[in-house]
Amino acid sequence: MQEQAKSEEKKIGMTETWLRKHRLIYDAATRHPFILSIRDATVQSHSFKTWLAQDYLFVRAFVPFVASVLIKACKESSDESDDVEIILGGMASLQDEISWFKREANKLDISLSEVLPQKPNQKYCGLLESLMSEDVEYSVAITAFWAIEAVYQESFAHCIEEGSKTPPQLKETCARWGNQDFGHYCQSIKNIVNRRLQMASDDELKKAELVFLSVLQLEVEFWNMSSGNV
Numbered sequence: 001m002q003e004q005a006k007s008e009e010k011k012i013g014m015t016e017t018w019l020r021k022h023r024l025i026y027d028a029a030t031r032h033p034f035i036l037s038i039r040d041a042t043v044q045s046h047s048f049k050t051w052l053a054q055d056y057l058f059v060r061a062f063v064p065f066v067a068s069v070l071i072k073a074c075k076e077s078s079d080e081s082d083d084v085e086i087i088l089g090g091m092a093s094l095q096d097e098i099s100w101f102k103r104e105a106n107k108l109d110i111s112l113s114e115v116l117p118q119k120p121n122q123k124y125c126g127l128l129e130s131l132m133s134e135d136v137e138y139s140v141a142i143t144a145f146w147a148i149e150a151v152y153q154e155s156f157a158h159c160i161e162e163g164s165k166t167p168p169q170l171k172e173t174c175a176r177w178g179n180q181d182f183g184h185y186c187q188s189i190k191n192i193v194n195r196r197l198q199m200a201s202d203d204e205l206k207k208a209e210l211v212f213l214s215v216l217q218l219e220v221e222f223w224n225m226s227s228g229n230v
């Protein structure tokens with residue numbers, strides 16, 4: 001029975017363990033008042049515009065971070081794993097995402113070239129920058145990557161679920177990250193994370209857990225900033 005219990009435990013994966021352990025902060029990041037205000041159609045236009053402009057800057061900073069994760073995957077992953085293809089697919093879709101931000105900004109009369117990053121955005125981009133260092137292990141960087149994508153996926157999927165009252169003009173935004181394909185992509189990254197963490201040292205595990213928590217905290221602050229409550 002002991003052996004049985006152990007092998008069952010292994011199947012669960014570290015990400016599930018952390019999601020249970022850190023449920024409160026995870027929910028704070030994925031069910032934030034800003035997201036709930038989209039979902040119940042009470043979101044203020046200036047909040048949405050702030051989010052859009054700031055997120056454009058974030059995504060620009062996200063590109064070199066993803067590139068750094070890709071380099072780590074190329075150096076570290078075995079031929080049988082498809083880590084590289086999964087991350088490369090994510091990178092490729094960022095090109096479309098950046099064009100989308102530019103189009104949306106245009107529609108809303110936001111001049112992206114004049115937007116400056118606010119403090120919470122600077123802090124978040126600072127974390128991305130620090131994780132790009134060669135000294136940061138692949139397991140730690142890919143954990144951050146998963147958490148960043150998963151928060152958006154869970155947040156925006158909530159806005160297009162049955163029963164949500166998201167205004168029609170915001171549905172496309174929500175579907176960008178809330179759609180099923182993006183959900184599968186996040187699941188693939190989560191599987192990579194679980195696989196890497198299974199072979200990680202205790203020190204790496206500790207660092208990965210802390211980076212997971214930092215991402216959740218920074219996502220909460222990013223939403224706060226968007227709502228106008230810095």
Ligand SMILES: Cc1ncc(CNC=O)c(N)n1
Nearest residue numbers: 055058059062148149152222
């Ligand atoms: C602040 C933040 N977190 C996660 C994402 C989703 N990843 C790429 O688009 C995002 N756009 N912005």
